[in-house]
Amino acid sequence: MRLSTWPLLLGAAALVAAESADLDEDPVRENTYFNGKKVPPMLELTPDNWEKEYNASKYLIVKHYSPYCPHCIDFAPTFQTLYEFYYTSSPAGQVADFTQFYDFRFADINCVAYNDLCTKHKVSSWPTTIIYEDGEPIVTFKGVKSMSVLSGAVEDALEKAKPGTRPAKIDLPEPGDKSSPKSKAEPADKGAGEAELAPKQNNNPPPPAPAPPPAPNQKPATSAPPEKAEASGSPTYVQIPFNPPVAKFLKTASPHHADGKSVSLTNDNFHRLVTNSFEPWFIKFYAPWCHHCQKMAPNWEQLAKEMEGRLNIGEINCDAERQLCKDHGIRGYPTLMFFRGPEHVEYQGLRGLGDLLSYAEKALELVGGVQDVDAESFKALEEMEEVIFLYFYDHAATTEDMEALERLPINLIGRAKLVKTRDVKLYERFKITTWPRLLVSREGRPTYYTPFGPRDMRDTNQLLNWMRSVWLPMVPELVSTNAREIMDGKIVVLGILNREDQSSFKSAIREMKSAANEWMDKQIQLFQLERQELRDAKQLRIEEAQDRNDERALQRAKNIRIDMNRSDRKEVTFAWVDSAFWQRWIRTTYGIDVKDGDRVVINDEDNRRYWDQTSTGNPIVPSRTSILETLTKVTASPPKLRPKLTIGFLEKIIFDIRTNFRDHPYLSSGCVLGIAFGCLSWFRGRIGIGRRTKGQFKLDDASKELKGPILGASTNGNKVD
Numbered sequence: 001m002r003l004s005t006w007p008l009l010l011g012a013a014a015l016v017a018a019e020s021a022d023l024d025e026d027p028v029r030e031n032t033y034f035n036g037k038k039v040p041p042m043l044e045l046t047p048d049n050w051e052k053e054y055n056a057s058k059y060l061i062v063k064h065y066s067p068y069c070p071h072c073i074d075f076a077p078t079f080q081t082l083y084e085f086y087y088t089s090s091p092a093g094q095v096a097d098f099t100q101f102y103d104f105r106f107a108d109i110n111c112v113a114y115n116d117l118c119t120k121h122k123v124s125s126w127p128t129t130i131i132y133e134d135g136e137p138i139v140t141f142k143g144v145k146s147m148s149v150l151s152g153a154v155e156d157a158l159e160k161a162k163p164g165t166r167p168a169k170i171d172l173p174e175p176g177d178k179s180s181p182k183s184k185a186e187p188a189d190k191g192a193g194e195a196e197l198a199p200k201q202n203n204n205p206p207p208p209a210p211a212p213p214p215a216p217n218q219k220p221a222t223s224a225p226p227e228k229a230e231a232s233g234s235p236t237y238v239q240i241p242f243n244p245p246v247a248k249f250l251k252t253a254s255p256h257h258a259d260g261k262s263v264s265l266t267n268d269n270f271h272r273l274v275t276n277s278f279e280p281w282f283i284k285f286y287a288p289w290c291h292h293c294q295k296m297a298p299n300w301e302q303l304a305k306e307m308e309g310r311l312n313i314g315e316i317n318c319d320a321e322r323q324l325c326k327d328h329g330i331r332g333y334p335t336l337m338f339f340r341g342p343e344h345v346e347y348q349g350l351r352g353l354g355d356l357l358s359y360a361e362k363a364l365e366l367v368g369g370v371q372d373v374d375a376e377s378f379k380a381l382e383e384m385e386e387v388i389f390l391y392f393y394d395h396a397a398t399t400e401d402m403e404a405l406e407r408l409p410i411n412l413i414g415r416a417k418l419v420k421t422r423d424v425k426l427y428e429r430f431k432i433t434t435w436p437r438l439l440v441s442r443e444g445r446p447t448y449y450t451p452f453g454p455r456d457m458r459d460t461n462q463l464l465n466w467m468r469s470v471w472l473p474m475v476p477e478l479v480s481t482n483a484r485e486i487m488d489g490k491i492v493v494l495g496i497l498n499r500e501d502q503s504s505f506k507s508a509i510r511e512m513k514s515a516a517n518e519w520m521d522k523q524i525q526l527f528q529l530e531r532q533e534l535r536d537a538k539q540l541r542i543e544e545a546q547d548r549n550d551e552r553a554l555q556r557a558k559n560i561r562i563d564m565n566r567s568d569r570k571e572v573t574f575a576w577v578d579s580a581f582w583q584r585w586i587r588t589t590y591g592i593d594v595k596d597g598d599r600v601v602i603n604d605e606d607n608r609r610y611w612d613q614t615s616t617g618n619p620i621v622p623s624r625t626s627i628l629e630t631l632t633k634v635t636a637s638p639p640k641l642r643p644k645l646t647i648g649f650l651e652k653i654i655f656d657i658r659t660n661f662r663d664h665p666y667l668s669s670g671c672v673l674g675i676a677f678g679c680l681s682w683f684r685g686r687i688g689i690g691r692r693t694k695g696q697f698k699l700d701d702a703s704k705e706l707k708g709p710i711l712g713a714s715t716n717g718n719k720v721d
Helices: 005-024 050-054 070-087 098-102 115-120 147-161 181-189 192-201 226-232 248-252 270-275 291-306 322-327 353-364 375-384 399-406 424-429 454-458 460-470 483-487 502-548 551-558 583-590 624-634 649-663 665-694 699-705
Strands: 032-034 037-039 059-065 104-110 128-133 136-142 280-286 312-317 335-340 343-346 387-392 417-421 437-442 445-448 490-497 571-578 599-604 609-611
Touching (some): 032 070, 037 070, 070 147, 098 104, 104 147, 128 147, 136 147, 270 312, 291 312, 375 387, 375 424, 387 424, 399 454, 454 460, 490 624, 502 571
Parallel strands (some): 059 104, 280 312, 387 417
Antiparallel strands (some): 032 037, 128 136, 280 335, 335 343, 490 599
């Protein structure tokens, strides 16, 4: 069968026409609407049309940007709204087209696609906005600028082009608005006749472009007024709706084996059910002969029943699965671990049913991932949680960022809460200017994690090390599970309080928190003062070298490093202990009878010493003044107050010897060898003296036996002269 030539030609022509139509349409740059008027897409400059458009108008304002630059993305709504506002505006007292009347146009250049063109214009950073007059740049703005700043430069150019045609005051819209403030107020000011004529003047007004929906669990936010931002010097935040990336392993987080029984896990099914499934598992490693395991078994079975349908409960017999237990570093029985995929953490709490249930309930919060909060929900969370880690992210967040974030909460179970946010109100509250960022809020007091680069925000181990150093509350309760963490290596202001007396207890806690806050403020001031003194000393050396024109000394001075290492100074923390529950320990350790009322001791566990009296000899009480006055004298070097010992005199000697060997092993070993050598030399000397004495003639003993003269007596008994 032969095909006719005419149908082929007509089909080819139709295909070419369709392709030309597709090329003419720009799916990204579409018409927008402002004040109900149609606004064409902004002019996009390229190397091909630059010469033509460059000379087509007297004034041209050009935005140089990168589509991947976060600051450019933040700046985009401001520049677009500025363009729409001026394009739809009219000169004062006239009805004329803005572009034709002022010969003023808006344009942009994609510096990633047309880097040579931006380089030709000497653009070295993004965004950069330049106003051209007759092809010559007259105003240049680098970075994100508010609409009021840009409008001021535009108004100067318009007034220069057409003097007397600009209004005395302009009400600018907010970035992203689809109408000017004046247009918003017009319907309320118009009369009935004008209201009736309005539909006739615009029979079918096009609807404004719908705004993208906000992300889940996120309220839409607006940027701060540009005028206020410029006046205060604070950054202007613009909310950009987007769908945040989700960590890959959250898609299979729901439990499938929570049937009310503890699942027996083996090497054959462990990886399939636990590490590869990313389901939440609470697992017990045990041995059948272990007495503690047998005692705990009923609580574990009851835990499985309570968690039915919510959390997977499992157990591993380490006698039968030795290699599996060895791979997870099991050294004692029973050992409890919480798993989510390959990530796991050991449970360190008590083994009662209530303690296990409390831990399991907190672990369940991990199933849905890190919670996203706004300003209102974060404020409510602060009233319930003492320690909250807050992760700030923006539209530039990647899947790798979210996966690194999702690995953190498993280590915080039972200790602190971790949430994330992209609410501009929280940006403003905590003065966030770079993303991602992490801080901890304790009693509303923020402490910031300071990474050296974006890669540090994905280093889970580095993040956890910092989080462990700040995850305790401002004034935590001292219990058996956190005693070592609170006491070791620190000077602890320990309040001995009676929880049963609620009025006195709340007052004492309030005073201790006040003292803790004031002490932290004081330490921050001292740190800043010390750092400034070191910087001033370095600057003096630099200036001295410059005055002498000594290049070597100048280089040495510039290479001086400002070392603020405070490892030689002990950290001061605050805590409280229940006097009724720990009555015996308090009496034997500090010699304090809890019947005497609430007291405070300042404990130095590393040196087995403490202070329980002020400089006047009175007991330290839960008072801000009493605590701070004594603490200042205790932390002096050397302490200005005499301490007491928590151990006996002989125990103290043994403890000091052991401590010296631990802190200074080589010096202590040298001292011991020197003492041993000295003792050995002394004994050898004593033994040698004894041996030489036995074989020698003593003049004293011989003189006692010689009764006559030294030369002897004469034969006739007369003396010899």
